[in-house]
Amino acid sequence: MSQLLDALSKVIDPELRRSITELGMVEKAELINGRAEIKVLLTIAGCPMREQLTNDIQKALGEIREVKEIALEYGVMNEAQREKVRDIVRGGKSKEIPFARPDSLTRVIGISSGKGGVGKSSLTTNLAIAVAKQGMSVGILDADVYGHSIPRLLGLIGQRPTAIDDMFIPLENHGVKCVSMEMFKPDRADAVAYRGPILHKVLSQLLTDAFWGDLDFLFLDLPPGTGDLAISLGQLIPGSELIVVTTPQVAAAEVAERSGRIAHQMKQQIVGVIENMSAFPCPTCGEKIELFGSGGGEATATRLSQLVGAEVPVLGNIPFSHALRNGGDGGEPVVISSIDDPAAVAINEIASNLTQRKRSLVGVPLKLNTN
Numbered sequence: 001m002s003q004l005l006d007a008l009s010k011v012i013d014p015e016l017r018r019s020i021t022e023l024g025m026v027e028k029a030e031l032i033n034g035r036a037e038i039k040v041l042l043t044i045a046g047c048p049m050r051e052q053l054t055n056d057i058q059k060a061l062g063e064i065r066e067v068k069e070i071a072l073e074y075g076v077m078n079e080a081q082r083e084k085v086r087d088i089v090r091g092g093k094s095k096e097i098p099f100a101r102p103d104s105l106t107r108v109i110g111i112s113s114g115k116g117g118v119g120k121s122s123l124t125t126n127l128a129i130a131v132a133k134q135g136m137s138v139g140i141l142d143a144d145v146y147g148h149s150i151p152r153l154l155g156l157i158g159q160r161p162t163a164i165d166d167m168f169i170p171l172e173n174h175g176v177k178c179v180s181m182e183m184f185k186p187d188r189a190d191a192v193a194y195r196g197p198i199l200h201k202v203l204s205q206l207l208t209d210a211f212w213g214d215l216d217f218l219f220l221d222l223p224p225g226t227g228d229l230a231i232s233l234g235q236l237i238p239g240s241e242l243i244v245v246t247t248p249q250v251a252a253a254e255v256a257e258r259s260g261r262i263a264h265q266m267k268q269q270i271v272g273v274i275e276n277m278s279a280f281p282c283p284t285c286g287e288k289i290e291l292f293g294s295g296g297g298e299a300t301a302t303r304l305s306q307l308v309g310a311e312v313p314v315l316g317n318i319p320f321s322h323a324l325r326n327g328g329d330g331g332e333p334v335v336i337s338s339i340d341d342p343a344a345v346a347i348n349e350i351a352s353n354l355t356q357r358k359r360s361l362v363g364v365p366l367k368l369n370t371n
Contacts, residue, residue, distance in 0.1 A: 001214055003031070003064060003066070004029040004030070004031055004036060004038070004061065004064070004067075004283070005021055005026065005029055007060045007061055007063065007064055008020060008021050008026055008029060008038070008057065008060060008061070008265075009021040010060050011053070011056045011057055011060050012056070012145070013049070013053070014049040014052050014053070015049055015162055015169040016043075016085070016089055016169065016211070018088065018089065018275050020040065020053070020057075021200050021251075022088065023085050023088060023089075024041070024081060024084055024085065024088075024247055025041050025042070025043075025077075026038070026039075026040055026041075027040070027041050027075065030087045031066060031067065031334070034066060034067065034068035035068065035069045035070075036061050036064075036067045036069065036070045036071065037071045037073075038057065038061070038070065038071065038072050038073065039072075039073045039074070039075060040053065040057070040073070040074055040075070041074075041075045041076060041077045041081065042074055042075070042076055042077065042361075043076075043085060043164045044076065044080055044162060044163070044164065045076050045164070047162065048162060049162075050074065054072060057070075058070055058072070063253070070143060079165070080342045081160065082164050082165055083165070085164060086164060086165065086166075086167050089211050090167075090211070092251060093167075095208050095209070096208060097204065097207045097208050097236055097237065098212065099207065099215075099218060099237050099239075099240075100236060100237050100238065100239075101366055103171050104239070105216075106214075106217065107216065107217050107218070107237070107241065108214045108217075108218045108220065108239065108240040108241065109217065109218070109219050109220070109240070109241045109242070109243055109271060109354075110219075110220040110222045110230070110233050110240055110241070110242045110243070110263075110268075111123065111124045111127075111219060111220065111221055111222060111242075111243050111245060112222045112224075112230060112243070112244055112245065112259040112260075112263070113220070113222075113224045113244065113245045113246065113256055113259060114224065114244075114246070114252070114254075114255030114256035114257065114258050115224050115252060115256070116147065116224040116355070118224075118245050118246060118252060118256075118276055118277070119245065119247075119276040119277060119318075119324075120222075120224065120245045120248050120276075121142075121144065121147075121149045121150060121153060121221050121328075122149075122219065122324060122325075122333075123245055123274060123276055123318070123347070124140060124150070124219050124327045124342075125140065125150060125153040125154055125176075125219040125221075125328070125333050125335055126324070126327075126333045126335045126344070126347045127219065127221045127347055127350060127354075128140050128176045128217070129174045129175065129176055129333050129335050129336060129353055130216050130335045130347050130348045130350075130351035131216075131351045131354060131355055132174065132175035132176050133175065133335070133348075133351075134352070135357050136211070136216040136217055136355060137214060137215050137216045137217075138175065138176050138177070138216065138217045138218075138219070139170060139176065139177040139178065139212050139215050139218045139219070140154070140176055140177070140179075140213065140218075140219045140220075140221060140349055141178075141179050141180075141206060141210075141218060141219070141220045141221070142178065142179065142180035142181065142221050143203055143206075143220045143221055143222050143223065143229050143233070144221050144222065144223040144224075144229075145199060145202060145203075145223065145229070146223060147223065147224075147272060148180045148181050148182045150178055150180050150182075150221055151171075151178065151180050151182050151183065152328070152329075152331060153242050153325060153328045153331065153333060154171075154173045154174060154176065154178050154236040154331060155173050155174070155330075155332065156171050156173055156183075156331070156332025157331070158179060158345075159171050159183070160183055160184075161179070161183055161200065161210075165212075166209055166317065167209055167211055168209055168210055168211070169210075169211055169222065170210050170211070170212060171183065173331075174333065174336060177212060177213075177215075179206050179210050181202065183208075190211075190360070199229055199232065200229075200232045200235075200236075203229055203232050203233070204232075206237055207236065207237075210233045212224070215346065217354075220233060220240075222259075224259075225227065230262050230263070230266075231262065231266060232258065233266075233268075234263065234266025234267065234268050235261075235266070238267070240268055241268060241269045241270070241271045242259075242260065242263040242268050242269070242270050242271060242273060243270075243271050243272060244256050244259055244260045244270065244272075244273045244274070244300060244304070245258075245273075245274050245276055246265075246273060246274075246275055246276070246281070246296045246297055246300050247275065247276055247277045247292045247296055248275055248277065248278055248290065248292045248293045248294045248295060248297065249292050249293050249295040249296050250293065250296055250299055251294060252292075252296055253295075253296035253297070253299040253300040253303075254299075256273070256300045257303045257304060257307075260273075260300070260303075260304045260307070261307060262314070264304075264307055264308055269281060269302055269352075270312050272312055272313045272314065272315035272317070273297050273300045273301040273304065273312060273314050273315065273318075274297070274314075274315050274316055274318065274350065275296055275297025275298075275300075275314060275316070275317045275318065276318045277291065277292050277318070277319075277320045278292075278294075278297070278317040278318055278319050278320065279291075279294060279317075279319065279320075280319035280320045280321065280342065281319075281342075289320075291320050294348050297317060298314055299316045301313060301314045305306075315350050315353065315354075316346050316347070316349060316350040317346065318343050318346045318347060319342045319343055320343075321334065321342065321343035323337065323338040323341040323343065323344070324341070324344075332356055334347070334348055335348060342357070
């Protein structure tokens with residue numbers, strides 16, 4: 001039996017990212033006359049990862065020379081067993097927002113805009129994927145409760161997260177974990193009609209009840225404007241940062257500045273400004289076309305720099321791109337579907353600059369022995 005358990009300890013639960021033996025999922029493991037009789041307990045009935053688990057278990061046991069036949073049976077955990085699983089994955093800690101802990105090394109970056117229609121959600125999705133492609137562990141919280149669109153952009157429409165009582169596992173695609181209000185509605189066409197205090201509670205619950213695992217980056221797609229959720233982010237995660245998205249229009253830039261002002265009032269660091277829908281080359285003559293004017297990104301960065309008393313840079317200018325729009329509609333973001341598109345190149349450059357910043361140890365307690 002020990003030989004079987006050693007092999008099964010190498011099988012990792014695809015969602016919880018822990019060994020199935022560590023999680024207590026293996027109820028039976030016996031080898032009788034070359035026949036391996038295995039019973040595995042799933043956290044829920046109808047587990048979506050059952051097929052992958054089966055393949056991984058068969059592969060692990062197939063490496064044991066004495067195993068000639070595999071008889072694999074599945075069961076479902078009871079409430080006490082599921083509670084034990086929750087304790088293991090949470091490290092024995094009570095429910096909390098892990099990113100609000102002083103020792104958290106996850107960079108939490110809100111993506112904000114003064115108004116809708118500037119491509120904020122598309123940018124959030126592509127930026128997260130670009131960061132993930134650099135080997136980082138990345139998540140997106142779709143905090144735009146009223147206008148959630150991240151599931152479509154990530155190709156996750158209609159999918160539901162696995163729930164283990166009061167804990168759920170974020171969905172994942174393109175190397176990015178995702179949580180959105182859309183995933184919990186009875187029908188994705190249903191409208192969300194929440195008032196301010198409930199919005200704060202919803203954001204807190206999505207951050208607390210999700211098992212994100214160890215993330216390097218968590219991006220929050222914030223609703224446009226300067227409403228409740230923008231304030232709640234600063235309250236729930238004091239160490240969070242902000243990126244302001246605008247278009248080249250000066251009028252849009254003036255509105256975008258206001259979202260940066262809210263972040264400054266909440267004592268959040270403003271990472272920089274991204275100008276979306278910037279000038280792009282004419283497909284026939286190559287001359288630059290300024291469809292939405294010019295200068296919006298620079299104007300926003302200048303005003304915010306004056307506000308905070310330090311440089312707020314323009315992180316990048318993303319050209320207007322049909323490939324960017326088409327990729328979003330089809331769930332194949334431009335940084336994957338058209339990597340040579342000018343918009344994809346610009347986004348990848350921004351992602352590289354974000355990941356080059358060293359992790360800060362400010363506020364992190366160091367375990368030093370001073371005796």
